Amino acid sequence: MDKPVRIALISGDGVGGEVLAEALPCLDWARARGRNLEILRLPYGADHHLATGEILPDTAFRELRDGCDAILFGAVGDPRIPDGRHAEGILLRLRQELELTVNFRPCRPLLPGQPRLDIEVFRENTEGPYCLQGTTEPGRAVDLAIHTEPAVRRLLESAFAAAARRQLPLTLAHKANVLKHGHGLWLRVFEAVRLDHPAVSARTMHADALLCALVQDPAAFGIIAADNYLGDLISDLCAAFVGGMGVAPSLSWAPHRPHRCAALAEPVHGSAPDIAGKDLANPVGMILSTALLFRHLGWEAEAAGVEAAVSAALGTGARTHDLGGSLGTRGMGMAIRRHLPA
Numbered sequence: 001m002d003k004p005v006r007i008a009l010i011s012g013d014g015v016g017g018e019v020l021a022e023a024l025p026c027l028d029w030a031r032a033r034g035r036n037l038e039i040l041r042l043p044y045g046a047d048h049h050l051a052t053g054e055i056l057p058d059t060a061f062r063e064l065r066d067g068c069d070a071i072l073f074g075a076v077g078d079p080r081i082p083d084g085r086h087a088e089g090i091l092l093r094l095r096q097e098l099e100l101t102v103n104f105r106p107c108r109p110l111l112p113g114q115p116r117l118d119i120e121v122f123r124e125n126t127e128g129p130y131c132l133q134g135t136t137e138p139g140r141a142v143d144l145a146i147h148t149e150p151a152v153r154r155l156l157e158s159a160f161a162a163a164a165r166r167q168l169p170l171t172l173a174h175k176a177n178v179l180k181h182g183h184g185l186w187l188r189v190f191e192a193v194r195l196d197h198p199a200v201s202a203r204t205m206h207a208d209a210l211l212c213a214l215v216q217d218p219a220a221f222g223i224i225a226a227d228n229y230l231g232d233l234i235s236d237l238c239a240a241f242v243g244g245m246g247v248a249p250s251l252s253w254a255p256h257r258p259h260r261c262a263a264l265a266e267p268v269h270g271s272a273p274d275i276a277g278k279d280l281a282n283p284v285g286m287i288l289s290t291a292l293l294f295r296h297l298g299w300e301a302e303a304a305g306v307e308a309a310v311s312a313a314l315g316t317g318a319r320t321h322d323l324g325g326s327l328g329t330r331g332m333g334m335a336i337r338r339h340l341p342a
């Protein structure tokens with residue numbers, strides 16, 4: 001038998017655990033089909049932090065880094081911790097210290113009447129203003145944004161490779177007209193990487209103009225590459241084209257594989273405190289993120305099976321409240337499970 005793939009589960013906060021619970025049957029289903037996977041459940045999140053003071057202990061981080069292959073993550077963010085220190089210490093730490101440079105956020109129509117678009121946002125996931133270096137002084141505040149050539153190159157090489165494979169146009173979002181240093185670096189690396197991909201139709205756009213063009217004609221876009229901050233904003237906008245925050249998936253990975261654990265799957269949405277604990281969260285984004293993880297592991301049949309089950313459930317009219325339906329999180333999870341092939 002193959003060596004087991006070890007997947008760590010971190011629910012986090014709010015709706016994180018609710019949507020993650022609906023993705024777990026997909027793991028059981030993959031196992032029943034012969035995939036050798038082991039699960040490690042970890043308790044980190046706001047409740048654990050408030051009860052114990054721990055955020056993500058180093059021993060747990062090392063176990064994740066060296067003893068797991070991937071992480072399935074719910075969401076973090078809790079109104080009881082307004083400075084977000086645990087979110088930084090869990091999610092941003094994992095992204096940065098596992099060097100998960102690429103945050104892949106695909107956006108495809110799920111429901112009738114949605115625009116026929118095929119967009120993949122490639123967001124740099126570790127740098128820019130997320131380096132969390134700054135100061136607040138009387139009357140003055142600074143957030144530093146750091147961009148480094150290796151990370152920018154890894155992100156752009158992954159984006160160009162996807163554009164070549166999928167035969168989609170590539171657009172780099174930037175604001176180098178103002179952010180001369182950081183986004184100037186992005187433009188230089190972009191010009192270098194595009195030389196290796198002469199067949200890709202590639203352009204750069206000022207991010208402000210890009211957003212207007214994207215809303216006017218989303219189908220004109222394919223791969224959109226962006227730094228951490230712009231990519232965060234652009235990917236939420238793209239989610240709005242296909243049903244909103246509840247349905248958008250993401251996968252982060254380390255193309256250069258510096259550690260055993262080189263992938264983290266999580267929905268694009270957050271912990272949604274406004275609907276937490278009410279069985280209102282849509283689990284589709286989390287379940288589609290699990291499919292992205294299966295594909296990353298080379299389990300194409302399982303990835304396609306989960307995606308087809310989501311489409312089939314939506315095709316029969318199964319809808320949570322955010323999509324105008326009446327199903328709860330658990331009901332929607334069940335509707336999807338029913339369509340997983342035997």
Ligand code: NAD
Pocket residue numbers: 015019074075076077078084087091245246247266267268269270271272273274275280281282283285322
């Ligand atoms: P959010 O994504 O949690 O919620 C935004 C809106 O989308 C809310 O109206 C919410 O009800 C709705 N929504 C989100 N997920 C949904 C789902 N599965 N089904 C139906 N509706 C859903 O963003 P926010 O309110 O700006 O942030 C709340 C907390 O989450 C903050 O602490 C924020 O920092 C954190 N956050 C975490 C992540 C993450 O862990 N990856 C991502 C985004 C925000």
Ligand code: IPM
Pocket residue numbers: 076077087232268270
């Ligand atoms: C996301 C979230 C996070 C981000 C927050 C919670 C730090 O918005 O995953 O998109 O900004 O990256």
Ligand code: MN
Pocket residue numbers: 232233236268
């Ligand atoms: Mn975001």
